Amino acid sequence: MTLKEIVNRVSKFGVLNSIVGFFEVLFHKNRLRILKSLYLNLRVLPFKQAIRLPIVIYGKSKILSLMGKCHIEGSIKFGMIKFGAPSKVILVSCDKTYIRINGDVYFEGEADIQSGCEFNILSGKIVLGEKVRFGEKCKIICVDFINIGYHTRFAGNCVLMDSNFHYLLNTEKRKINKCSSPIVIGEKCWIGIDTTILRGTHLPDKVVVVAGSLCSGIYQVPANSLIGGNPAILLTENVARVWNMDNQIFLHHYFRENGDLMFYHLPVDTDIFDFCEPNK
Numbered sequence: 001m002t003l004k005e006i007v008n009r010v011s012k013f014g015v016l017n018s019i020v021g022f023f024e025v026l027f028h029k030n031r032l033r034i035l036k037s038l039y040l041n042l043r044v045l046p047f048k049q050a051i052r053l054p055i056v057i058y059g060k061s062k063i064l065s066l067m068g069k070c071h072i073e074g075s076i077k078f079g080m081i082k083f084g085a086p087s088k089v090i091l092v093s094c095d096k097t098y099i100r101i102n103g104d105v106y107f108e109g110e111a112d113i114q115s116g117c118e119f120n121i122l123s124g125k126i127v128l129g130e131k132v133r134f135g136e137k138c139k140i141i142c143v144d145f146i147n148i149g150y151h152t153r154f155a156g157n158c159v160l161m162d163s164n165f166h167y168l169l170n171t172e173k174r175k176i177n178k179c180s181s182p183i184v185i186g187e188k189c190w191i192g193i194d195t196t197i198l199r200g201t202h203l204p205d206k207v208v209v210v211a212g213s214l215c216s217g218i219y220q221v222p223a224n225s226l227i228g229g230n231p232a233i234l235l236t237e238n239v240a241r242v243w244n245m246d247n248q249i250f251l252h253h254y255f256r257e258n259g260d261l262m263f264y265h266l267p268v269d270t271d272i273f274d275f276c277e278p279n280k
Contacts, residue, residue, distance in 0.1 A: 029087050030059030030115065039063070044070040044101055052076050057097070058084035059115050064100040068121060071106045074130075081107055085114040085136070095137060103142060108150070114138075124162070124180075129187065131278070134158070144180040149187035149205065151243065151278050159196040188278070190241045192228075208241055243278040 009018050036057045041050035043066040054072055056079045072081070084097045095116030103121040109130025113119050116137040126146040134140065135156035143163045154160070163180035170176070181200035185191075189203055192211030202218040209215060210228025219227060219234075226239040242248055254264055266275060 030084055032086070033057045033059075033061065033084075036061060036063065040066065040099070044068065044105075045072070049076050053078050055081040055083070057099075058082060058086050059097065060084070060094070061097040061099065064098060064120075066099075066101050068101040068103045068105065070101065071104065073106070073108045080109070081111045081113075083113050083117075083119065085112070113140075114156075135193070144199070145182040146184075147182070148185045149189070151187060152185055152189040152191070154191040155193035155195070155211070157194045158191055161197070162199045164199060188241070188243060206240065208239055210235065240272065240276045242276050244276060245279050247275055 037053055037055065040057065040063060041053055041055050049072060054076045055070065061084055083099060097115055098118045098120065100120045100122065103123045104125045105121055106125065106127040108128065111128045112133040114134060114136045117134050118139045120141045122141065122143045124142050124144045126142045128148050129150035129152065131151045132148050133153045135154055137156050138154050138158045139160065141161040146160065146162055160183065162183045165179060167176050167179050183197060183199065184202045186203055186205035186207065188206050190208045192209050192213065194212045195209050196214050198216040200217060201215045203215065204219065204221060204223060206223040207219070207221065208226045209232060210226065213228045213232040214230040215232045221227060221234050222237055224240045225237050226235045227233060228235050242251065251264060255261065266272065
């Protein structure tokens with residue numbers, strides 16, 4: 001926190017309230033679990049990578065099985081992959097994070113699997129693009145293949161499952177279809193809270209999924225589309241998620257200071273996609 005932010009907080013909430021609030025935030029943070037983190041790294045990574053602890057665990061967790069392997073592309077940094085959020089910002093789940101890695105997990109950079117998630121890689125292969133994030137209490141179940149692109153984010157309580165775990169017989173055609181099928185999700189997608197993504201789902205880049213949707217099948221929609229419903233269908237086009245954190249903060253302040261306004265007009269000299277792009 002910068003000096004300016006501290007001064008603003010004190011002027012708004014008072015000295016005593018700010019001090020007490022600081023300790024409230026401090027004590028609700030999830031503690032780094034060094035021994036569990038070390039054990040997980042040594043089990044799933046080559047020794048030279050494992051001793052640098054690129055994968056860390058925060059808060060309550062349970063390791064179910066680690067018979068598979070993790071593969072990290074690019075430079076190895078301490079804590080670049082997190083299980084369990086250090087801080088609870090939006091949702092405040094106190095549930096355990098469950099970890100089962102019995103298949104192959106490929107991390108293409110930093111990743112964040114927050115508190116209360118079930119990271120359940122039963123078999124097969126999952127690829128997580130750089131800066132993929134799962135919000136609290138998401139369920140990721142993989143037996144076949146899941147690929148998630150760069151900077152795609154999942155809000156809390158989402159379910160991602162590439163298998164039905166049962167077979168159906170077509171009694172007329174005497175056919176039984178395979179119960180698992182790959183899931184492929186593009187880059188910079190936003191998946192709303194309580195969304196379920198079933199086997200065989202393909203989403204292109206820059207798609208926003210409305211909260212509470214059910215996604216199933218191949219979505220041949222253009223980038224910057226909004227889909228939603230049960231099952232999810234195309235709702236509208238030309239909708240771009242604002243990923244840029246500086247611009248998100250600007251918009252929060254703008255609407256807070258202009259409470260009667262319902263929208264902000266982007267200046268004509270501002271590039272739309274530059275405004276939305278994630279911070280470097």
